[in-house]
Amino acid sequence: FVLRELSHPTAALDRIYAGVFEPTHRRLCMIWEQATGEPAESERTRLTVFTLIGQVIYFRIGREAVMRRMGWREIGEAEAAKVVAIASDNLSAMLAARNLAARNPAAGTVAARKEGKS
Template identity: 45%
Template sequence: MTDDSEIPSPQGAPRRRASPRVSGRAAGATRDRLIDAALDAFGRYGFDAASTREIARLAGTNLAAIPYHFGGKEGLHIAVARHIADEVHGRLGGVVDQAEAALSAGTIDPPAARVMLHALLDSGAAMILGHPEAARWAPFIIREQAQPSAAFDVIYDGFMGRAHVVATRLFAIATGRPAEAEATIVRVLGLFGQLIVFRMARALVERRLGWTDYGPGEIALVTAMLHEHLDAMLDAQREAEAKR
């Protein structure tokens, strides 16, 4: 496999340069393979222990391709984080965009906010539990939660922070509580944390439930629990606010 911009010619013939279109496609494919290999390596071993030589080998390219495409190991690490952020945004962006537009227009009342929170839970569960790549993203994200680097900023700015702010604002409208109050933020973190644990604590889930994967039945059961907890939380907060 070659990673330069030349196309091998018939035996004995001089080599010719690839067209810009062919060269661009080849470079893009190499870049994608490096990101794919690095996602697993960084998730399994962490940034420091991950071997760039092994990443290049798994990607079917040479070591020089990493500085060529990413400027070095740090740039590759950031590119993996951006890849995850883009993938998640592609699956959650629609419901988040819709909620943001309604929030900006000021057209959301408490019942509508409740409906949108349920929609966020549905979309989140479908992606976190149902998307085949989510299991590969999880180790990388867990490491960034434990030891944040510049890659965490990419993930946070790319989808995590934005989605949480939207959910917090919806929760505030649904309950009548301030959006930036610590109690509101804690409750939203706890609500979505109940979903995330089913991806991050896979060994515990398998040991206690015997689930080796998440099919429609398993996802439906988890989602039903989340909806129950959301409704109970919103009802309790509305009742407490009414008594103040």
């Protein structure tokens, strides 16, 4: 239902967005701000949080494709732990890149270089 609503919005999406998506995304952006110091409402933070969500959501919306490609019969506890480990590694890499850019502004990040900030 939700995926269909996102693909072909109706009035129901307004309620879902206001009641679930937006408040959840705002909370995650606030957590990102606490972790990085980047303003929660900056474009960069909002895009970063969508990127993080997307990595995890794909395992739900692409479940069948993931299981086939991975040779899994299910996504049980062991498989979920592997997904969590990779998502955690990706998050750590994102935070490390930002920390490196903060210590060495000349290096910057790809996004900052594209924005002309380093």
